[in-house]
Amino acid sequence: MVRADYVVVGAGSAGCAVARRLAESGASVAVVEAGGRDTARGVKNLLEIPGAVAVMLSTPQLKRLVDWGYKSVPQTSAWGRVIPQTRGRVLGGSSSVNGMLFVRGHRRNFDDWAADGAAGWAYDDVLPAFKRLEDWEDGGGGVRGAGGPVRVRRQKDLTEASRGFIDAAAERLAVPFLDDYNGPEQEGVGVFQLSADRGVRYSASRAYLRTDPPDNLLVLTGATATRLVLSGSRATGVEVVGADGDRQVIAADREVIVSAGVFGSPKLLQLSGIGPAEHLRRHGIDVVSDLPVGDNLHDHLFVPVSFRMDSALRRPTPAYFLRGLAQARLRRSGWASGSQFEATAFVRTSLSGAIPDLQVMALYWVYPFPNQDGDKPVRPPTTRPGLSVFPTLIYPESRGTVRLAGPDPSLPPLIDPAYLSAGKDADVLLEGISIARQVMAGTGDNRGEIRPGPEYTDPAELRRFLPNIVHSVYHPVGTCRMGSDERAVVDPRLRVLGVDNLRVADASVMPTVTGGNTNAPSIMIGERCADLVLGTEGRR
Template sequence: MQWDYVIVGAGSAGCVLANRLSEGGRARVLLLEAGGSDRRLFVAMPLGYGKLFYDPTVNWCFRAEPDPGLADQADHWPRGKVLGGSSSINAMVWIRGHASDYADWEGVAGPAWGPAAALEAYRAIEDNEAGGDAWRGVGGPLHISANRRNLHHLTQAYLDACQSARLTFNPDFNGADQEGAGIYQLTVKSGRRMSSARAFLRPAMARGGVTVVTGAQVTRVLFEGRRAVGVEYRRKGQLQTARTGREVILSAGAVQSPQLLMLSGIGPAEALTSLGLPVLADLPAVGKNLCDHQGINYTWRMTVPTLNEVLRPWWGKALVGAQWLLTGRGPLAASINQGGGFFRTDPRLARPNMQLYMQAFSTLLPRAGERPVLTPDPFPGLSLGLSNCRPTSRGAITLRSADPFAAPRITVNAFSTEADVAEMLAAVKMLRTIAAQPPLARLIAEELRPGPAITSDADLIADFRQRSGTVYHASCTARIGADPKTSVVDNRLRVHGIAGLRVCDASTFPTLIGGNTNAPSILTGWIGAELIRADRG
């Protein structure tokens, strides 16, 4: 059978594409996903994502190269391997980004990607629990929780402390202004995760026009001359092919879309030749310009109860589990990130350059082999975290070998510029400033990480190099641009010099958004579908 569109990857963007391209019987769409079904308990349970952090049945569990900027550590890189992709295993925070981020996109890619177009698209995408206004949308396919029912009592203390530190309360980070402290909106509905699969793919599958094949790992794109005509994939140990009469669309994410391009002969010619791969198109920017946010937590022992006491003992887990199953409420019905915010490390900056995360929870004592996110500490703990919004450091995705089943090489180059180090140094000092304000200070017993002995700039820098890590926002590795020497796709997501092949996911971001990347990934799928449909006439 020949399909109109073959989409590779059922992630945040791929599910949107499958839905919108098949609307009204316009096209026959085949969606190939290497992972399996998202109908799993810990996918549906919002706080269950901690259980998915190292689960290879739903997670690619990539590991980056040892990084000098992170004290030579090799960071764990979870990526969704399941229907919904990373939207099925993420922390569900719904942040669009600063309006100026889309002005930056417009400067590179034109008005279809600019602030006005993005706002219109977001309002069409959303069904916001807080109601519609000039910024928020209602009636769209993606439910956005206002996140007011399951807040821990320390969240208000955090907000009060931020205001004492001159960070004003912001009722809507996706509204008129991003700066300030407030409550994160979440992709949660009725106490269950609202992934891209739930919001877009399941309705499309019920409607018809979309065929979904799981357990299908694509190995390369097939070509006739310089036109993409299909893909090869492995399923149940057998190599199979799928052919398209219109286009192949790669939506495999910022790690695997560039990997697939290179495996298919599209990328830096010298690197491909060195691995014995044929060169169909010499595009040196494939896999380059890797952008990601780096984050760190500071942790305090508290004098009042936190979620640690509830989520650590077996009886506490049983109680909140029953609460979630019976009512869809309680700690398991929300993200661990409840409060948050955005601030500037320098008042002369035109926009916030740091993002805050508040967690009434701490994990300083992980089990052997775990990154500290899974096991609550045996004492009341609070974590305040942050991540940089627009780092200037750049990494790369490269092939380790010509084997399509070998994980690619992820080189992060975190904190490799003086600017990134300087702004992170200023930022971590803000965490202590917030904690020192009376609304929080009176509830704190002691600082545990990095600890009161860490005070000098040199020690603070050494600490954040030792303890920082990805906040899972990889992007820009197949970015939009006009010049084939510095970009991979044009402003309609078409791969330079190749017919019938597009990339549509976070890899195509022209620049990294200042905030969480699930929302702009869904936006990319939404706008991408509009462009693809317009090109068909």
């Protein structure tokens, strides 16, 4: 039997951070990861070279190597569509397969968490962890950090199309150019910041596990957690199944920390008897703690709006792609050395409150409408140069669930984000399309809209068609909600209610989603969890 002081389930964005920080305290730490190593032959270059992610995730046979393959249940308010829910199944988790877009969120997000029952998670509370995790290219000082494990750099060598988007957005939306949207102000337009440096992705695995790994940090790959081992109401370990089918228990002398992600964490808790009592009993699972595990699921949605522009790039052919990878690998330059997303704006629609409710992202080639099931190669409507603009709903009102499909741990969870089912979500996206069109009308070489296209200018027709073209940004959160009332699964110290020596640390604990891409806040949660376990919050 493997024993450690702490067992961390999941080597994703938060899991890597909490595991490394606990190991640095001198404690023994075992990390259990269902996926493989991110340095394995056949995936290393695809994961390490920033630009490779676009082709990897649009090619099913490549995606299957590093992705869980999750899909939503048919979405009632989105034409019954089954929408892919990409999650990394590899060391680094989704930080190894994402677009590397580094966005902390609006400071108001964290103040709202604290006001809603997550005491100790206000912006001033979480800022030290944000600063500690990053190595910002402009150095530390103020609200930014230097010398941390995650290198953060601005996107370099922007295409003329993206520069045109920035200029047009500033002028037509009357917002400022932001040199640093992770600084004191978020509203405005600027260049994306990436968790990458000199043509290399800085995933959580590279940052926390692979850089000078301590001897007291054990990483087990190909090990799928099937249930928590409980002694009464106390967590004592995790049962895992290896790739060969052998079962073993990884024992925890101090605590178990579940960092299996917004889908994996609620699934593991429910399999272990922690969750909605009626749901667990329906599957023959004894109830240990009756909690709303799996509730509060919500996610960012976008609509791709594409325009023909000769100053953008062609969608890469196989030969073009291979040349780009070689240039990025050997020279650390070229399109594949950075992200395909180059610019972003945070703006307010007419439906917003005090802070921006829309993120608009610019991608320097034509993005296809997503297919209906995610099992086929994604083909663009044209290979000619074009810019895609993604109006993104960042504060959805719709709430869904994650539930067990059955008591068999090998079954994928039932994921129901309930997209477009509540509030003003559709209205914000529809106004976002208008904002995208308004901005792009001010760019110099816009040769016309490709998708949705001029046939969808009538507001009623566009509203009818919207559910068929929305797609997830792959930012699900909230299924193990942190708080202090009946909606909570974990308390503000991330301890699972009703179970001793058990915490959850990943995006599932977010009470509400942050304003922007969620990877940086997820890593921050891992850093904060280590502080809470060790009692070092405010002292590092």
